[in-house]
Amino acid sequence: MKKIVLLGYMGCGKSTIAQNLSKITNIPFLDLDKIIEERAKMSINEIFEKHGEIYFRKLEHEIFVELLQSDENNIIGLGGGTPCYANNHELLKGENVDSIYLKASIDTLYNRLVYNKSKRPLIANMDEEEMKEFIAKHLFDRSFYYNQSKHKVVVDDRSVEETVQDILRVLA
């Protein structure tokens, strides 16, 4: 079964783009963060607070593997950190996987996240200055893992609809 896997930094648009891609293609969309929250019966913020990040990463890996093994065609939106832990980046190269890195610049990410950080525990308590520096360094550290993806789509200055069309072109 084919799995279209969208990955990239927090705020690059994985959830937003995947929802729209799902509507156009009629391929069901699974949001890994949302499924983790349903399974744990708590928000990602609460998982980080109560059990810590290592617990979250373990759960994230187990559920990602499970989603890849299901018998359905799916679009899977990953969490921002998913490819960077537990060798998940190796799973992006699987035979039945079309992995797509939604590549956004530091400025794009900052502008999208600055008023939208409360549900993202890694940046929730940072001021604006701190956040910009954090995104720059963090994105640099994570790029190695994101670049293991089979395809790359640049999302800067693109509308949701344009990015969806760019993805369809890459997959054609």
Ligand SMILES: Nc1ncnc2c1ncn2[C@@H]1O[C@H](COP(=O)(O)OP(=O)(O)OP(=O)(O)O)[C@@H](O)[C@H]1O
């Ligand atoms: N052209 C665009 N493409 C995608 N998202 C956009 C665009 N313009 C603005 N946005 C906004 O940017 C935000 C992207 O957030 P979204 O939750 O989709 O990202 P994400 O990659 O799933 O983040 P996370 O890893 O934290 O789950 C949304 O608020 C969305 O409305």
Ligand SMILES: O=C(O)C1=C[C@@H](O)[C@@H](O)[C@H](O)C1
């Ligand atoms: O970038 C990250 O490490 C994260 C991104 C979110 O999607 C969530 O998976 C969680 O907040 C961690």
Ligand SMILES: [Mg+2]
């Ligand atoms: Mg998301």
